[in-house]
Amino acid sequence: MNDDLPTIEVLAEDFEDLKATVHGFASQLEHNTEKVNQLAITVASGGGQDGEKEKEKEKPKTPPFILWLSGDKYAAELSSLAGWVRDLLAPTYLGEVSSSAPWCASWWAHPAAVARLHATWLAWQELTNPETCGLTGPSVWHRDHLDPMLAQLRASDGPFAGCMTNPDRPQHTLLSVPPIGPLLPPPVPAAP
Template identity: 55%
Template structure:
């Protein structure tokens, strides 16, 4: 008995033809990929030229791309020069005295002090001004929608009132009885 495992010559020839066909198919696929790569490289070059052209146009126009600018608001009051500070303080004083105090500070007690001379407390001026700036923005429905006033109360008014009227706040030594005007400036901490 012979155990010859050598495939017949016809089977080897058939396998060789199959391998050649697969190589031709693979060569065709490689050629297709090479054509796609060349087309993509051409498109990438065209895109790069377009970007370069746009960069040149922007540079020629001074970099002025069309932007929507936010409406300008007055800068923070503590950074203003003397005349600007006084003008801004007058506007703030009107808002505080005509709107804020009658609406939100009607109660004056030992647990809820107020100072009619609030403008002499720099920290109070800073807090009130920041709250006023937020009020101007958050009560404009074109900017903030209809929920703006709620956000203003929660995020700005309530924390500001709590700070001003706290037992250690800016008004701690000021009027605690509605009929008795009292104004005390707290000493500033030492700076070394």
């Protein structure tokens, strides 16, 4: 047998990924076709200009980058994320805390953790919806989002490095943040 040839398992996974991608494209095509048909009906009924105004008002819904939100929007997004972390992520995927896999009970105080957890949560919402991802969505989510995120957060030099490494001795330590502005050394006094 040739060692350069992919295994059946690899080919099956690739095939499932391709099926999910094609399903996503088909859903997008269906959505776009529906929009074109609605626009054609609007134009045919003499509402072309009103349809254009509505089109200008309608902006694509993109997920927010949570660290760019503020006030009530940030609080609402963080609250939803916290529910997902508490109810799904922590009990299912975190396992034991150790020096090689730290966790912080105050994860929301670490902006890098909030950003990574939020991005993974957004991907989870999309990739566990059978209408948008097909049957391989959860597998893709685990491989492409969950596993890399956990590896980064729980790394010995990750955002939780100074936090809880022993469940019997919880601690929370934020790593220092460099000051904003040029990082120049202080001027050297002139020799007398």
